[in-house]
Amino acid sequence: MREKIIIGLAVFAGALLAWNMNTIFTALPDELNQGAIYRIIYFHVPANILGMTGFGLGMLLSIGYLVTKDLRYDALAASVTEVSLVFASIGLATGSIWARIIWGVWWAWDYRLTSWLVCWLIFGGYLMLRRAVDEPNQRARFAAVVSILGSVNAYISYKSIEWWNTQHPQPVLSIRNGGGMAAGMEAPIWWNLLALACFSAILIMVRTRQEAIANEIDTLRRMAHAQ
Amino acid sequence: MFLQQVWTIAAKDLHSELRTKEAWNASIAFTVVILLLFSFAFDPSSEQIREFSGGLLWMTYAFAGALVLNRSFARELQNDCLDALIASPVSSAALFTGKAFANFALLFAVELVSLPVFVLFYNVPFGAGKYLPMLLVMALGTWGLTVIGTLFSALTVNLRLRELMLPTLVYPMMIPALIAAMTITTNVLAGNDLGFGMRFLVSFDIIFTLLAVVFVDTVLVG
Amino acid sequence: MNALEIDGVWKYFGDFPALRDVALSIAPGSALALLGRNGAGKTTLLRILAGLSRPSRGSVKFQGKLQGSIGILGHGIGVYDELSAVENLTLFGRLHNLPNPRKRADEMLERVGLSRVRDGLAREFSRGMRQRLAVGRAFLHDPEVLLLDEPFTALDDRAIAVLQSMIKEMRDQGRTIIMSTHQLREALELASHVALLQRGQIVHAGERTQQMLDDTGWLYRTYGDN
Numbered sequence: 001m002r003e004k005i006i007i008g009l010a011v012f013a014g015a016l017l018a019w020n021m022n023t024i025f026t027a028l029p030d031e032l033n034q035g036a037i038y039r040i041i042y043f044h045v046p047a048n049i050l051g052m053t054g055f056g057l058g059m060l061l062s063i064g065y066l067v068t069k070d071l072r073y074d075a076l077a078a079s080v081t082e083v084s085l086v087f088a089s090i091g092l093a094t095g096s097i098w099a100r101i102i103w104g105v106w107w108a109w110d111y112r113l114t115s116w117l118v119c120w121l122i123f124g125g126y127l128m129l130r131r132a133v134d135e136p137n138q139r140a141r142f143a144a145v146v147s148i149l150g151s152v153n154a155y156i157s158y159k160s161i162e163w164w165n166t167q168h169p170q171p172v173l174s175i176r177n178g179g180g181m182a183a184g185m186e187a188p189i190w191w192n193l194l195a196l197a198c199f200s201a202i203l204i205m206v207r208t209r210q211e212a213i214a215n216e217i218d219t220l221r222r223m224a225h226a227q
Numbered sequence: 228m229f230l231q232q233v234w235t236i237a238a239k240d241l242h243s244e245l246r247t248k249e250a251w252n253a254s255i256a257f258t259v260v261i262l263l264l265f266s267f268a269f270d271p272s273s274e275q276i277r278e279f280s281g282g283l284l285w286m287t288y289a290f291a292g293a294l295v296l297n298r299s300f301a302r303e304l305q306n307d308c309l310d311a312l313i314a315s316p317v318s319s320a321a322l323f324t325g326k327a328f329a330n331f332a333l334l335f336a337v338e339l340v341s342l343p344v345f346v347l348f349y350n351v352p353f354g355a356g357k358y359l360p361m362l363l364v365m366a367l368g369t370w371g372l373t374v375i376g377t378l379f380s381a382l383t384v385n386l387r388l389r390e391l392m393l394p395t396l397v398y399p400m401m402i403p404a405l406i407a408a409m410t411i412t413t414n415v416l417a418g419n420d421l422g423f424g425m426r427f428l429v430s431f432d433i434i435f436t437l438l439a440v441v442f443v444d445t446v447l448v449g
Numbered sequence: 450m451n452a453l454e455i456d457g458v459w460k461y462f463g464d465f466p467a468l469r470d471v472a473l474s475i476a477p478g479s480a481l482a483l484l485g486r487n488g489a490g491k492t493t494l495l496r497i498l499a500g501l502s503r504p505s506r507g508s509v510k511f512q513g514k515l516q517g518s519i520g521i522l523g524h525g526i527g528v529y530d531e532l533s534a535v536e537n538l539t540l541f542g543r544l545h546n547l548p549n550p551r552k553r554a555d556e557m558l559e560r561v562g563l564s565r566v567r568d569g570l571a572r573e574f575s576r577g578m579r580q581r582l583a584v585g586r587a588f589l590h591d592p593e594v595l596l597l598d599e600p601f602t603a604l605d606d607r608a609i610a611v612l613q614s615m616i617k618e619m620r621d622q623g624r625t626i627i628m629s630t631h632q633l634r635e636a637l638e639l640a641s642h643v644a645l646l647q648r649g650q651i652v653h654a655g656e657r658t659q660q661m662l663d664d665t666g667w668l669y670r671t672y673g674d675n
Contacts, residue, residue: 066445069505071463071464114402114406115403118399118402118403121398121399122396122399122400125392125395125396125399128392128395129392129395129396132386132387132388132391132392133386135462135463136462136463136464137449137461137462137463137505138449141445141446141449142382142446144445145378145382145442145445145446146382146396148438148442149375149400149435149438149442150400152434152435152438153399153400153403156403163423163427164423215463215464216464218463218464218465219463219464219465222462222463222465223465225488226465226488226648228546231543231546232544235540235543235544236544239529239532239540242532242536243529243531243532246531246532247531305525305530306525306526306527306528306529306530307523307524307525307526307527308525308527308528308529310499310501310521310523310525310527311521311527311528311541311586312544313500313501314499314500314501314519314521315541315544315545316516316544316545316546317544448500448501448502448503449502449503
């Protein structure tokens with residue numbers, strides 16, 4: 001059943017992505033000021049939305065673990081955070097490429113970029129911490145605390161373009177203030193978001209299964225040593 | 228009673244530190260060496276120093292702070308003293324707060340001693356009007372560093388990779404507070420007004436102090 | 450009311466149950482010897498009783514309340530090397546909210562035979578002296594319940610004598626003692642009750658009999674499975 005869901009999602013997401021890429025590269029014109037490179041927004045924005053939402057979701061799941069002490073919450077939190085880290089990496093990389101073309105530099109130390117990089121470092125640390133703790137309950141507790149504190153930084157990153165004057169472009173999506181792209185240009189962002197969200201769901205399912213198996217192995221090992 | 232326990236713990240840590248002076252000596256020496264090294268990297272006589280004076284100072288404080296903060300809970304490992312403390316009527320919150328105050332006092336003292344060194348090496352104009360704002364930003368920034376460092380000192384104390392995990396976890400968390408402190412300090416030293424950074428730093432301190440006090444029990448007792 | 454009521458305690462490390470449905474009722478004034486092989490769960494149980502660890506399931510109540518006045522003596526001595534004997538005990542006196550910590554510290558140092566070296570730093574003490582200081586710390590606040598994890602292991606003669614006399618004193622005053630031990634005669638002599646832990650389960654709990662004292666392996670042979 002699980003396998004069927006995964007394959008189904010993969011096919012759906014793959015098809016959606018392919019169709020969307022077609023739209024992006026053939027149907028849409030180049031943007032007025034940026035030229036061809038603006039198309040990176042179709043990966044940059046969905047990746048970062050998924051990353052940031054994922055970190056927030058990871059925080060909620062961590063709180064869930066702390067309240068219920070059920071390790072399944074922890075397994076889910078770890079998977080969601082790890083997948084979000086991947087998307088945050090994609091977001092940082094795509095942003096960097098765009099910046100090289102438009103601003104002429106690979107990186108700029110403005111508040112949004114810096115705070116997002118900080119998030120990346122914090123949740124990278126989260127994964128390192130998980131590797132450093134053997135006992136599953138202790139690992140879950142510590143990871144939960146880091147996740148919750150780290151989410152404060154995710155929030156700072158989200159608000160950074162409001163609180164400070166940053167180099168990063170202001171919101172362009174129609175759901176935010178000051179937004180509104182040209183007709184037809186915004187939709188592919190949302191389609192890509194859906195496709196990538198499906199892929200992330202697949203990754204999360206695979207990863208959660210891995211965590212469950214690892215926990216089982218740990219338990220068997222302890223039982224063997226106890227004899 | 229909570230305050231009394233906080234005071235007892237803080238006094239114990241400071242008393243121990245005064246006796247051995249391990250963290251103090253290491254921090255002071257480290258700070259002076261770093262300031263010296265940075266002065267070779269950037270010519271202290273240039274005008275541009277004005278722009279990143281705040282950054283330099285807080286980098287130095289952050290590194291020196293790591294030495295102090297690492298020892299905070301690590302000093303309890305010897306002889307299993309941490310177990311004796313947790314088993315006593317002292318709550319985890321009181322234990323944390325006492326240690327945070329002690330760390331703050333220690334770190335602030337290190338900073339006060341290194342500030343004149345910095346002013347001297349880098350020819351920073353430091354008139355009397357700047358003393359109070361400078362002390363304020365040092366206090367607020369240091370509290371932010373202390374609270375995060377003390378919490379993670381508690382978290383990493385029982386890990387086998389403690390020396391590696393503490394900096395890995397703590398430095399990224401501190402960065403918003405560090406950046407705010409750096410910006411404010413540069414403004415103070417240049418004579419500009421303090422700006423948004425102050426509000427941000429105060430909010431940061433309040434939020435992370437609350438989070439730390441709430442979660443220290445989860446971290447210490449499982 | 451029982452001094453200690455352990456009810457349905459389970460402790461999981463991951464999915465591995467280190468303690469399984471442990472239940473014990475300990476009357477005030479009893480001295481319980483907690484027996485079991487290495488890895489049976491003795492230390493895990495003691496840590497839960499001491500408040501150093503939380504049970505995954507179940508509860509521990511001290512005279513009906515969730516927290517009690519407890520003293521612990523584990524493998525580490527639990528005193529600060531860089532502080533003196535009197536400073537250490539005064540510190541713990543303050544942490545336990547004693548009315549006159551300094552005076553109590555001096556009394557205790559007298560009791561464990563360390564008043565001559567009251568101002569000496571703990572790190573300068575011999576091993577036996579450090580252990581006696583640890584005993585002083587554990588008994589300082591006159592706890593209702595004392596938790597001792599293999600207390601007689603690696604003690605010198607003088608420390609053993611001090612510890613034995615203090616445990617007897619506490620027992621006579623109606624305090625409760627729980628000691629984990631490897632069937633050492635010193636501990637069994639002091640015990641009024643025994644409990645045998647095996648793979649996280651209590652397989653026997655009852656009064657300490659003369660037979661257990663005479664033939665210390667009897668309990669393991671009868672109730673253990675080997």
